[in-house]
Each structure stands twice: as structure tokens, then as C-alpha cells.
């Protein structure tokens with residue numbers, strides 16, 4: 001355990017990132033939430049368009065969903081670690097080759113928050129897999145997808161461009177897979193930049 005965690009555990013008891021109840025020092029989740037997360041079934045599919053395989057560690061529900069919120073809105077970095085652990089443990093090994101490319105955040109959103117969930121997850125996962133992070137994509141213009149309906153997300157995908165050569169084999173990383181429109185926009189930018197194989201890995205998937 002880090003010294004900082006010891007000190008903060010003395011000041012305030014650690015709280016479960018999902019349910020907010022007290023939990024063991026150094027733990028992200030309480031025992032109950034940890035058990036519930038362990039029962040979530042990963043989802044593996046072909047596509048969306050442009051993506052060879054898409055794998056998510058859990059449906060966007062219950063404890064997994066609460067963790068996405070904790071990373072996005074409360075910036076709890078240990079949550080990114082826990083998400084990366086779960087992806088590394090559960091994803092089939094043949095999917096895990098390549099460099100990690102985070103799905104880029106909308107520029108205004110990143111400026112306001114100063115925090116990028118997909119980027120944090122990509123860094124944590126790349127460190128575990130011993131691979132590199134290639135931040136070769138940027139998102140232009142307005143158009144974050146959150147708060148938009150499903151049909152609108154598909155009709156108006158975000159504008160995504162490559163700003164550097166893409167790795168040949170890409171692990172495209174995001175916290176949540178919703179319609180797949182964002183992943184498809186990323187693939188359209190990655191292929192001309194040199195990507196031959198694109199596997200999308202997300203923590204949750206809205207079904």
C-alpha cells in the first residue's frame with residue numbers, strides 16, 4: 001500500500017467507489033461490490049464497422065456502471081487500475097497484442113475536466129501488458145456523444161483524425177461502448193494511417 005493511502009485511510013475510512021460504503025484500506029470496492037462485479041459476463045462481438053473485434057469486460061450495468069461514473073466524474077485513478085486489471089485478466093490473450101490507442105476526448109471536455117478517462121484506462125492497461133500508448137488520434141469540433149440519443153449518435157459521429165502514424169496492430173481503448181459510432185470513426189482515421197488490425201477493448205458495453 002502507498003504511504004498516501006495509509007495516511008488517507010487514517011484520516012477517513014476508505015469508501016467503496018461503487019456503493020460508497022466503507023471498505024478495506026487500499027481496496028477500490030467493498031467485498032459485496034467486488035463479488036457482484038466478478039459475476040458480470042464479458043461481451044465479445046465482431047464489429048462495429050471498421051473494428052475487427054470488440055470486447056467489453058461487462059455490460060454497462062450495476063457495479064461496472066458505477067465504476068465508469070467514478071472514473072469519469074470523480075477522477076478516481078485507482079478505478080482505472082481496477083478496470084485495466086479486469087480487462088487484462090479476462091480478455092482472451094489473442095486479442096491483447098498491439099499498441100494501446102485511447103479513443104480521444106472532445107477538446108472542450110478535456111480542457112474543462114483536465115482528465116481523460118479513456119487515456120487513463122489506456123495508460124493503466126498498456127503498463128500491465130507491457131505495450132506502448134500511441135495517442136495518434138484527436139477529436140475535432142464539438143460533438144461529445146454523451147446525452148445524445150442512440151439514433152443521433154449514429155447519424156452524427158464525432159470527427160476524428162490521425163495526427164501521427166498509427167500502430168500496425170491497435171488496441172482501441174475506451175471506458176464505454178455505446179453505439180460503436182465513435183469506434184467506427186476512430187477506425188476510419190486509423191486505417192489510412194497504417195493500422196491493419198483493430199481490436200476495441202472497453203470496460204463496459206451498453207447492450
Ligand SMILES: [Zn+2]
Pocket residue numbers: 016017018019020021029030031032033034
Ligand atoms: Zn460497494
